[in-house]
Amino acid sequence: xxxxxxxxxxxxxxxxxxxxxxxxxxxxxxxxxxxxxxxxxxxxxxxxxxxxxxxxxxxxxxxxxxxxxxxxxxxxxxxxxxxxxxxxxxxxxxxxxxxxxxxxxxxxxxxxxxxxxxxxxxxxxxxxxxxxxxxxxxxxxxxxxxxxxxxxxxxxxxxxxxxxxxxxxxxxxxxxxxxxxxxxxxxxxxxxxxxx
Amino acid sequence: xxxxxxxxxxxxxxxxxxxxxxxxxxxxxxxxxxxxxxxxxxxxxxxxxxxxxxxxxxxxxxxxxxxxxxxxxxxxxxxxxxxxxxxxxxxxxxxxxxxxxxxxxxxxxxxxxxxxxxxxxxxxxxxxxxxxxxxxxxxxxxxxxxxxxxxxxxxxxxxxxxxxxxxxxxxxxxxxxxxxxxxxxxxxxxxxxxxx
DNA sequence: AAAGTTCACGTACCTTCAGTACGTGAAGGA
DNA sequence: TCCTTCACGTACTGAAGGTACGTGAACTTT
Numbered sequence: 001x002x003x004x005x006x007x008x009x010x011x012x013x014x015x016x017x018x019x020x021x022x023x024x025x026x027x028x029x030x031x032x033x034x035x036x037x038x039x040x041x042x043x044x045x046x047x048x049x050x051x052x053x054x055x056x057x058x059x060x061x062x063x064x065x066x067x068x069x070x071x072x073x074x075x076x077x078x079x080x081x082x083x084x085x086x087x088x089x090x091x092x093x094x095x096x097x098x099x100x101x102x103x104x105x106x107x108x109x110x111x112x113x114x115x116x117x118x119x120x121x122x123x124x125x126x127x128x129x130x131x132x133x134x135x136x137x138x139x140x141x142x143x144x145x146x147x148x149x150x151x152x153x154x155x156x157x158x159x160x161x162x163x164x165x166x167x168x169x170x171x172x173x174x175x176x177x178x179x180x181x182x183x184x185x186x187x188x189x190x191x192x193x194x195x196x
Numbered sequence: 197x198x199x200x201x202x203x204x205x206x207x208x209x210x211x212x213x214x215x216x217x218x219x220x221x222x223x224x225x226x227x228x229x230x231x232x233x234x235x236x237x238x239x240x241x242x243x244x245x246x247x248x249x250x251x252x253x254x255x256x257x258x259x260x261x262x263x264x265x266x267x268x269x270x271x272x273x274x275x276x277x278x279x280x281x282x283x284x285x286x287x288x289x290x291x292x293x294x295x296x297x298x299x300x301x302x303x304x305x306x307x308x309x310x311x312x313x314x315x316x317x318x319x320x321x322x323x324x325x326x327x328x329x330x331x332x333x334x335x336x337x338x339x340x341x342x343x344x345x346x347x348x349x350x351x352x353x354x355x356x357x358x359x360x361x362x363x364x365x366x367x368x369x370x371x372x373x374x375x376x377x378x379x380x381x382x383x384x385x386x387x388x389x390x391x392x
Numbered sequence: 393a394a395a396g397t398t399c400a401c402g403t404a405c406c407t408t409c410a411g412t413a414c415g416t417g418a419a420g421g422a
Numbered sequence: 423t424c425c426t427t428c429a430c431g432t433a434c435t436g437a438a439g440g441t442a443c444g445t446g447a448a449c450t451t452t
Contacts, residue, residue, distance in 0.1 A: 115311030161361020192388025
């Protein structure tokens with residue numbers, strides 16, 4: 001079956017819009033990028049943009065969704081290589097710190113994301129991607145008795161926030177030893193959760 | 197000595213601008229508040245606003261500064277009541293979680309702050325207020341041998357980020373037990389830093 | 393295959409917003 | 423008393439996000 005020449009073209013323009021706006025949002029920040037700049041880079045007009053997205057914020061939302069999925073995939077890839085649940089947690093956290101050092105991911109996912117979409121919506125999106133993996137692993141570890149029985153949600157937010165902030169700092173830091181130091185401190189804190 | 201009727205009036209308008217914009221930024225968010233709305237609420241015109249602040253972002257910066265100082269003061273108040281350095285850390289962290297639950301502080305300090313001023317500048321401001329207290333106490337604890345010797349900065353960012361995110365979650369949560377659960381989990385993680 | 397319908401845009405326009413240029417009148421100094 | 427300074431107010435501008443409507447090619451129907 002042919003996919004239809006029209007549907008094909010539609011998908012191409014949509015992808016061009018997402019791709020170019022992702023690049024511009026990442027380098028200049030959401031607020032500093034105008035729609036005219038985006039459509040010029042994508043080779044279309046504002047009419048096309050508003051045919052695909054109902055607002056600038058929703059275009060950003062589409063970009064953020066793409067970024068989130070990429071991050072989640074790369075983390076899951078690393079974590080799922082391990083058999084032991086505990087080691088999945090450790091390697092997953094380390095993978096997050098490594099991946100999130102990318103300035104592109106930083107600006108879109110960690111800085112502009114909450115401000116543009118509002119924190120609660122940003123949280124909800126996170127929950128469906130990389131946040132779910134963390135909560136899942138933590139829940140497994142509690143169930144198998146590796147870490148102390150306790151509510152999962154507070155723990156998830158504490159760790160997620162710690163890693164977000166650490167990633168932002170690491171990206172701006174110059175000393176390459178900082179990454180090691182941070183990972184060591186993080187692992188020490190994680191170990192605190194284990195039953196003795 | 198008279199302070200001068202002109203300097204007095206100047207201060208009054210400036211404070212009115214900061215006060216009203218703080219209220220509006222907190223309720224609607226930085227992006228959704230227009231300057232016209234602010235000057236109308238403050239009872240002045242845009243000419244006055246731009247006489248005091250060179251841009252909308254710098255007005256926000258003044259507001260954020262005020263909020264940061266208030267938060268830092270309230271935390272220092274709680275922490276300094278304790279003699280033991282370790283207990284200063286614990287009570288300070290708990291105070292932060294309590295204070296930062298205020299939605300006004302949330303939106304300005306944690307959500308819009310990094311996006312409007314950029315993360316690095318936001319970090320720098322934090323460092324001069326509440327962030328300094330945390331780094332100070334952690335440094336003291338390392339020096340007195342209470343917690344394991346390690347670089348202070350990674351630790352500071354991990355904890356700071358953990359508390360920021362937890363505060364945002366707590367403000368949105370409905371179960372009052374969440375606060376206790378979070379504080380327990382946080383204290384458990386802090387205890388992990390102690391030398392055995 | 394011809395006529396009708398849908399749809400993926402392009403064009404032109406509107407509204408609102410941050411920011412600026414300049415005027416003004418009262419406060420302060422000489 | 424005259425001159426200067428300064429804390430605003432007024433009027434305007436450019437650009438931004440968003441909208442109304444037109445159009446031609448792709449699909450559907452008969």
